[in-house]
Amino acid sequence: MAVNKKKRMGIKERYSLLTRGLGWDTTYQPEEKVYPYDKYEGIIIHDWDEWEDPFRLTMDAYWKFQAEKERKLYAVIDSFAQNNGHLGITDARYINAIKIFLTGVSPLEYAAARGFTHVGRHFGGVGARVACQMQAIDELRHVQTQLHSMSHYNKYFDGLHNRGHMHDRVWYLSVPKSFFDDAMTAGPFEFLTAISFSFEYVLTNLLFVPFMSGAAFNGDMATVTFGFSAQSDEARHMTLGLGVIKFMLEQDERNVPIVQHWIDKWFWRGYRFLSLVAMMMDYMLPKRIMSWKEAWEIYFEDAGTSLFEDLGRYGIKLPKFHDIPAKEKDRLSHEVWSIFYNYTHAAAFHTWVPNEDEMQWLDSKYPDTFNKYYRPRYDHWQAEKDAGNRFYNQTLPMLCQTCQIPMGFTEPDDPTTICFRSSEHNGETYHFCSDGCKNIFDHEPEKYVQAWLPVHQIYQGNCGGASVEDVLEWYKLNKSVDNMDYDGSPDQKLWEQWQADRAKAAS
Amino acid sequence: MSLEIKTSVLQPRRNTYANVAERLGADKPATRYEEGTFDIQPTDNFHFRPTWDSSRELYDKNLTKIKMEDWYSYRDPRQYYYGTYTIARSRMMEAQEKNFSFVEKRNLLDSISDEWKEKVGYFFLPLRHYEWGANMNNSDFSDRSYGASVSQVGIFAAMDRLGIAQIISRVGLLLDGNSGTSLTKAKDYWLEDEAWQPIRKMVEDSFVLDDWFELHIAQNFCMDAIVYGLTYDAFDAAIAAHNGAALSMLNEFMVDWYAEEKKWADNLLKVCAAESDENKALISDWVKKWRAQAEEAFTPLAQKTLGEEAAAAAFEAINADLDKRAKKAGLEL
Numbered sequence: 001m002a003v004n005k006k007k008r009m010g011i012k013e014r015y016s017l018l019t020r021g022l023g024w025d026t027t028y029q030p031e032e033k034v035y036p037y038d039k040y041e042g043i044i045i046h047d048w049d050e051w052e053d054p055f056r057l058t059m060d061a062y063w064k065f066q067a068e069k070e071r072k073l074y075a076v077i078d079s080f081a082q083n084n085g086h087l088g089i090t091d092a093r094y095i096n097a098i099k100i101f102l103t104g105v106s107p108l109e110y111a112a113a114r115g116f117t118h119v120g121r122h123f124g125g126v127g128a129r130v131a132c133q134m135q136a137i138d139e140l141r142h143v144q145t146q147l148h149s150m151s152h153y154n155k156y157f158d159g160l161h162n163r164g165h166m167h168d169r170v171w172y173l174s175v176p177k178s179f180f181d182d183a184m185t186a187g188p189f190e191f192l193t194a195i196s197f198s199f200e201y202v203l204t205n206l207l208f209v210p211f212m213s214g215a216a217f218n219g220d221m222a223t224v225t226f227g228f229s230a231q232s233d234e235a236r237h238m239t240l241g242l243g244v245i246k247f248m249l250e251q252d253e254r255n256v257p258i259v260q261h262w263i264d265k266w267f268w269r270g271y272r273f274l275s276l277v278a279m280m281m282d283y284m285l286p287k288r289i290m291s292w293k294e295a296w297e298i299y300f301e302d303a304g305t306s307l308f309e310d311l312g313r314y315g316i317k318l319p320k321f322h323d324i325p326a327k328e329k330d331r332l333s334h335e336v337w338s339i340f341y342n343y344t345h346a347a348a349f350h351t352w353v354p355n356e357d358e359m360q361w362l363d364s365k366y367p368d369t370f371n372k373y374y375r376p377r378y379d380h381w382q383a384e385k386d387a388g389n390r391f392y393n394q395t396l397p398m399l400c401q402t403c404q405i406p407m408g409f410t411e412p413d414d415p416t417t418i419c420f421r422s423s424e425h426n427g428e429t430y431h432f433c434s435d436g437c438k439n440i441f442d443h444e445p446e447k448y449v450q451a452w453l454p455v456h457q458i459y460q461g462n463c464g465g466a467s468v469e470d471v472l473e474w475y476k477l478n479k480s481v482d483n484m485d486y487d488g489s490p491d492q493k494l495w496e497q498w499q500a501d502r503a504k505a506a507s
Numbered sequence: 508m509s510l511e512i513k514t515s516v517l518q519p520r521r522n523t524y525a526n527v528a529e530r531l532g533a534d535k536p537a538t539r540y541e542e543g544t545f546d547i548q549p550t551d552n553f554h555f556r557p558t559w560d561s562s563r564e565l566y567d568k569n570l571t572k573i574k575m576e577d578w579y580s581y582r583d584p585r586q587y588y589y590g591t592y593t594i595a596r597s598r599m600m601e602a603q604e605k606n607f608s609f610v611e612k613r614n615l616l617d618s619i620s621d622e623w624k625e626k627v628g629y630f631f632l633p634l635r636h637y638e639w640g641a642n643m644n645n646s647d648f649s650d651r652s653y654g655a656s657v658s659q660v661g662i663f664a665a666m667d668r669l670g671i672a673q674i675i676s677r678v679g680l681l682l683d684g685n686s687g688t689s690l691t692k693a694k695d696y697w698l699e700d701e702a703w704q705p706i707r708k709m710v711e712d713s714f715v716l717d718d719w720f721e722l723h724i725a726q727n728f729c730m731d732a733i734v735y736g737l738t739y740d741a742f743d744a745a746i747a748a749h750n751g752a753a754l755s756m757l758n759e760f761m762v763d764w765y766a767e768e769k770k771w772a773d774n775l776l777k778v779c780a781a782e783s784d785e786n787k788a789l790i791s792d793w794v795k796k797w798r799a800q801a802e803e804a805f806t807p808l809a810q811k812t813l814g815e816e817a818a819a820a821a822f823e824a825i826n827a828d829l830d831k832r833a834k835k836a837g838l839e840l
Contacts, residue, residue: 007685017680017687018673022639024698028711037559059670060600067597070590084517110547114566114650117662121646130669133646137662141589144543147524148590151542155519162525164546174554181554184565452552476525498517 015056020049023126035124041187043259044252048125051247054239055131062134066141069229073145076225081152087502090218091286092157092495093486098223099159099349100280101211102150104176107167109143111180112136112195119188128247131240135196138233145229149222157491159348159482166348169463170475171454172276172340174404178451179273183266185447189248190262196241198266202307204234205299206274210281210289217287249314256315261443267319268436272403275336282333282362283354291365293329301326321436327412330369334362338377339408342393346468348477350486353382373415390485394468396455401430401448402437409433425449530579540586545579547655570651571720573779573786578654581778584770592663596670603674603760607681615753616681623749624682630742630812631754632679632693633703637734638672640710641665644726651719660771664727667768671761678757702811705804720779721793727772729797732832733805735765736825737813745813769832777836791838798829 026034038045057065079085089095113136120132147163154160167173183194199207212227214220248255278292290298300322308318325332337351344351354362359378363370384391397406411419421432425445432438441448457463464474472479481490522528523537526546531537553565563570568578575581587595610616619627642665649661676690683689696703709730716722739762743755776794780787802822809818833840 009680009685013687014680014685017690018676019669021676021687021690021694022635022642022669022672024636024694026711026714027698028708029715033715034711040559058673059596059666060604060673062666063593063597063600063670067593070593074590087517107547107549110655111549113662114548114658117646117658117665118650120665121643121650129643129646133642133662133665133669136649137589137666140659140662141593143547144539144588144590147543147547148539151523154524155521156517158520160524161521164526164549168549168551174552177549178554181565185555185557185559187559447555447558450555452554457552494520 011056015053015058018058019053019130020126031124035122037122038124038188041189041258043187043189043248043255045124045248046251048123048128050251051125051127052243053127053131054243055236057134057236065232069232070141070145073225073229074148077145077149077152077222080149080222080225085221086153086156087498088219088221092491093284093350093352094214094218094220094286095153095157095491096159096349096351096486097211097214097280097284098150098153098220099157100276100284101223102146102160103163103166103170103348104173104276105207105211106143106146106150106163107173108176108180109139109146111184113139113143115180115184115191115195118184119191122188128244131243132192135237135240138237141233142230145226149226152222156494158478158489159350159491161478162476165476169454170348170477171343171399171458172347172405174452174454175276176273178404179269182269182447189244192241192244193248193259193262194266194269196237197245198263198270199241200234200237201241201245202267202300202304203270203274204238205303206295207277208234209299210277210295213289214280214285217289218285245311245316246314249311249316253315260316263316264320265440265443268321268434268440269403271325272400272405272433272437275332275405278333279336279340282365283337283351283358288361292333293365296325296329320439321434324412324434324436328409330366331373331410331415334366334370334374335408335410336405338374339397339406341381342391343397343406344485345392345483346472346477348475348482350484350489350491352486353378353385369415385485385487392484396458398431399453399455400433400437401451401453402432402440403434404451404453405433407431407433538586539590540583540588543588544582544656544659548653548658566653568653570653571718572789573720575653575779575782575786579656580782581654581656581775583656583660584774585767587660587663596667599760599763600670603757606756606759607677610753610756611681615756616678618750619746619754620749620751623746623751626742626746626812627678627682627751627754628689628692629696629700630808631738632675632689633697633700634734634738635672635675635679635690635693636697637706637710638668638675640713641726641731642668642672644713644722647714648719648723648726657775660775661723664768664771667764671764674757674760678754681757702807706808709800709804720790721797723772723775724790724793725797725801727768728776728794728832729801729829731765731768731772732798732829733801733822733825735761736828737805737809737821739765740824741809741813741817741821745817773832773836776833776838780837787838790836791833791840794833794838795840798826802826 116132116136116139120129120136123129123132150160167177183191186194212224215223215227245259248259281289281292281295308316340347341351359375381391400407407418407420409419411417419434421435421438423430423438423442430441432441458471464470477483486492522534524542527537527541528534530545548566550566557563557565645661645665645668649658649665652658652661679689679693697707713722713725716725739758743758746754776790780790809821813821
């Protein structure tokens with residue numbers, strides 16, 4: 001064998017030899033045992049070779065690009081810490097958005113790492129496995145870089161100190177946790193539909209982008225640098241999301257109704273989860289980017305509609321209940337902020353009544369609803385607070401069995417009536433916040449009856465005791481420090497102290 | 508003489524996350540490995556059981572017979588988190604690229620004797636499939652293992668094995684002038700050649716192991732000791748005597764990688780064996796079982812490639828090294 005003269009090779013062919021070519025059909029062990037999980041959902045794959053690689057990165061290139069990004073990112077994180085970067089944010093109230101991110105979203109990055117590792121081992125096709133493995137390790141990157149970027153904030157602000165413990169226990173964190181547990185306990189194709197397509201492709205502009213833009217607008221250089229650094233990873237993940245949907249739809253038309261149901265389900269699951277983001281955008285950013293309503297219109301109503309027009313040729317329709325968020329967009333953030341205002345004594349972040357400037361902004365963004373429904377409520381709460389009766393709701397709320405959010409949403413066609421739905425299953429009644437959540441339950445009741453609902457668990461005595469005090473202790477929440485109104489919090493006092501010291505130094 | 512720049516110092520209210528401080532025994536500044544690794548895997552109050560296997564929890568300590576009070580007592584001795592891992596690999600790859608250009612520019616593989624060029628095609632190139640098997644096994648290990656400190660070494664190893672399979676494939680492309688024929692032939696050997704079959708069977712059998720810790724021992728301790736000993740010691744030395752030193756240059760990544768890999772792989776055995784006599788007995792038994800199987804599976808191929816005498820000497824060296832590593836890990840073989 002002589003060493004041959006070198007032929008030019010296309011990227012696609014080379015990538016194929018360096019990845020696809022590595023796999024083989026096992027003969028000593030049956031395929032069903034080697035890949036036991038990729039058939040039971042009913043998705044029919046005729047030929048994994050038809051999988052289009054969403055991106056063609058060999059490991060040499062992956063290590064090189066990613067290492068360059070990591071070097072730059074950690075240089076910024078170091079300099080941020082060295083220069084007391086936390087003093088540059090617009091206002092300490094902003095950090096409450098970071099608290100929600102670190103306790104609610106960063107743990108999902110780890111869950112994604114493990115979820116993609118699982119499917120990265122278990123898909124029958126080599127191309128799909130490699131793409132999922134790369135995403136797995138990217139997600140590990142995201143959780144770690146987030147922990148490292150926000151480590152500095154943890155040194156100076158409250159509520160960031162025990163993310164993992166809280167994520168497994170605290171009532172509102174069961175919303176993101178159950179969302180991801182739901183996806184990870186589904187089969188591999190549903191997992192990709194849930195996370196790669198519905199979440200990363202359809203809804204990422206409504207999750208990742210608002211947090212990162214919020215950081216940029218509010219002087220949070222640590223988070224915004226992380227966000228920029230993760231952008232090219234996210235672009236890869238989105239390509240995988242669209243790729244897997246098209247692959248399933250092209251393989252067999254019997255896959256279409258299965259995929260359609262998953263899109264319906266995960267659109268609604270994702271949307272309910274995003275109500276936390278809606279509140280963050282409209283209430284928690286001292287310097288606002290845009291309203292939730294505007295974001296929904298741009299990123300779902302415009303961009304999403306054209307995506308589904310494109311998928312129409314496969315027989316895929318817009319997600320069921322897609323029109324409900326349009327009806328809710330004028331009130332979603334206000335309803336959620338009100339829930340947290342009620343229960344901020346049991347939360348690891350602070351809430352507050354918006355000030356007059358902020359109320360004017362809210363009115364300008366929500367002219368049909370804000371002054372009519374919500375301003376009177378805030379005025380009342382403010383008056384109560386001024387009279388020394390800051391309102392904290394001492395009754396635990398009923399939670400939706402599916403999304404686990406307290407049942408505070410209103411009827412799609414009536415913003416003054418709370419929306420209740422219920423279903424019977426094996427002689428028990430289960431409660432829901434919406435038709436979307438009820439529909440999801442009715443399709444898989446045996447799954448959703450398992451849900452670890454924080455309020456039920458507290459009443460059953462599984463959360464440290466019967467009083468709020470006991471439960472907060474079990475959460476490892478520092479009382480009167482991490483929780484309660486922002487006004488009078490240690491975060492606020494320190495922030496004002498730092499501002500005063502700086503003003504003194506400047507004069 | 509040192510220069511001191513005055514900066515304004517703000518007294519931090521805490522030095523690290525509470526869970527990290529608890530593990531360190533005090534609130535003191537922690538490393539990035541510690542902050543990025545400790546307790547990042549959920550442990551309690553899972554909402555649903557997997558629909559793909561309802562006998563287990565989403566994260567489940569019972570997927571191995573090894574019992575640990577706290578899986579975070581295992582810490583990667585290399586202290587790799589994503590950033591340090593990718594930066595370390597990109598440095599190794601940079602050196603490897605220089606070696607590829609050096610060899611390619613001078614057509615150095617051409618000077619290998621024809622007989623040994625055939626052997627590269629027959630013995631070395633099919634290892635890309637072995638490495639791919641190791642990618643699957645380390646993904647599986649990362650998937651089913653418990654605790655982030657254990658799981659993350661698995662996914663790093665999985666990506667490493669894909670990278671190594673690609674380096675081996677590139678050697679093939681260098682030999683066949685980018686036609687891919689050497690790789691097709693290598694796949695035929697892997698799938699059909701008699702001496703390769705016990706190896707492929709062993710790899711496929713490892714794909715269906717129930718216990719992820721046993722899988723770690725089979726893949727990362729036993730099979731790898733034999734493959735890396737035979738390939739990057741014995742075969743490397745033998746081909747050097749037939750003008751094959753250029754291949755040694757291209758093997759450099761794997762040689763460095765395996766020296767590093769052994770650190771975390773062995774340390775995992777050590778930490779778990781030290782936990783209890785039951786763990787130690789289980790680990791020792793698995794090592795005995797898999798090294799015997801691996802040696803048997805690789806013997807025909809080693810003999811055919813290296814000759815009986817050289818193969819015997821290679822296995823002797825491999826076994827001596829394995830004994831030493833097992834002893835250091837506190838095992839009783």
